[in-house]
Amino acid sequence: xxLTNKTAIVTGGAAGIGAATAELxxxxxxxxxxxxxxxxxxxxxxxxxxQQLDVHFMQVSVADKAAVEAATAKVKELKGRIxxxxxxxxxxxxxxxxxxxxxxxxxxLAVNLTGVFNCTQAVAHHMxxxxxxxxxxxxSNVGLRGNYGQTNYVASKSxxxxxxxxxxxxxxxxxxxxxxxAPGFIETKMTDSIPEEVKQKMVPLxxxxxxxxxxxIAYGYLYLASDEAAYVNGICLTIxxxxxx
Numbered sequence: 001x002x003l004t005n006k007t008a009i010v011t012g013g014a015a016g017i018g019a020a021t022a023e024l025x026x027x028x029x030x031x032x033x034x035x036x037x038x039x040x041x042x043x044x045x046x047x048x049x050x051q052q053l054d055v056h057f058m059q060v061s062v063a064d065k066a067a068v069e070a071a072t073a074k075v076k077e078l079k080g081r082i083x084x085x086x087x088x089x090x091x092x093x094x095x096x097x098x099x100x101x102x103x104x105x106x107x108x109l110a111v112n113l114t115g116v117f118n119c120t121q122a123v124a125h126h127m128x129x130x131x132x133x134x135x136x137x138x139x140s141n142v143g144l145r146g147n148y149g150q151t152n153y154v155a156s157k158s159x160x161x162x163x164x165x166x167x168x169x170x171x172x173x174x175x176x177x178x179x180x181x182a183p184g185f186i187e188t189k190m191t192d193s194i195p196e197e198v199k200q201k202m203v204p205l206x207x208x209x210x211x212x213x214x215x216x217i218a219y220g221y222l223y224l225a226s227d228e229a230a231y232v233n234g235i236c237l238t239i240x241x242x243x244x245x
Contacts, residue, residue, distance in 0.1 A: 001029035002226045007079040009033045009072075011062050011119055012089030014041030016188035017138070020214035021086055021221050026053035028222060030084065033075050035060040035119075062089045062115030072122040081130050084225045085123045087116040087137035090156075094149045105152045112156035116163065120178075124171060133176035134225045137164055138217075141184045141240045157182075161236045168234030177233040179224045184240020186212045208241030 008025050012018040013034030022032045022044065031054040034041040041057040048055035060071045075082055090112045093104040116137050127133025142150060143157030160180055167178035185191070185202055191211075203210065220239045223229055 001027075002222065002228070003084070004029035006030045006083040006225075007033070007075065007081055008084035008086065008225065009035060009075060009082060009119070009123065010086045010088055011035045011060075011115070014038035014044060014057075017183070017186065017214040017217045018086075018088040019044055020218040021088060022055055023048060023053065024215065024218045024222055025084070025225070026055050030054070031079060032056070033058055035062065035071060036089070037061050062119055063110040065118045068118045069122050072119075072126070076126055082123050082126045083132060084134045085119060085136070086221055086225065087119055087135070087160075088221075089115055090138055092150070092153050094153065096149050097151050100151060108152035109156055112153065113159050116160055120163075120167065124167075124176065127176045128171070128174045131175040133171070133174070134229075135167060135171075135176065135178040136221050136224045137178075137180040139164075139180045139182040139236055141182045141238055141243060144182055144236070144238070164236065165234045172233055177224075177229065179229070179232060179234065180236045181217060181220045181224070182236050182238040182240070183217050184212060184238070184243040186214060186217060188214060206241045206243050210241070212239065212241060
């Protein structure tokens with residue numbers, strides 16, 4: 001198993017990509033802490049434990065710095081170390097520029113960007129002490145290409161790529177790697193609201209011929225979180241089936 005004796009935090013782990021990641025990491029030997037505001041994470045953790053998987057749930061808003069710091073301290077108290085942080089939590093509030101309200105901007109940036117900063121800063125202190133860590137954050141292929149009606153979301157996902165490169169430079173000498181993944185069109189709860197006819201129009205833009213599954217991204221997280229990726233630092237790994245946009 002690739003994550004034996006590792007302790008991992010997966011934000012936004014209650015559903016979709018985060019849930020697939022939490023379960024996969026646990027199957028690979030990690031103790032996993034799901035951080036999410038959605039109490040569905042508690043049910044997921046319970047179901048995993050019935051399968052003899054070491055998964056736990058903590059109700060945490062990544063946008064709440066104090067809550068993040070308290071949860072980080074609790075994980076460290078319980079396990080003695082924090083090896084992996086998967087910054088997966090994210091939301092959308094899509095509107096075109098001329099219709100976007102300040103609240104739409106603030107909410108998305110608070111979770112998608114400030115949340116990533118909060119979690120990484122809190123965890124990196126412990127990773128520095130132990131001279132080991134893997135930080136992997138969720139960007140998006142729209143962070144590279146842009147997307148109509150997503151000024152706030154694209155801004156947050158583009159910024160994650162830049163922050164990742166900075167962290168690779170700052171933390172690398174402490175045995176910590178920082179990378180991110182840019183998913184393409186993935187079948188999740190977040191994309192369920194997209195009309196089916198719109199989804200079908202997107203398929204011809206994907207050379208693979210279909211939308212991705214949460215597990216496709218989870219395997220990317222697994223690689224970057226493993227010791228196999230010890231010399232991979234500061235990259236943005238695109239997993240989108242070769243999408244043209």
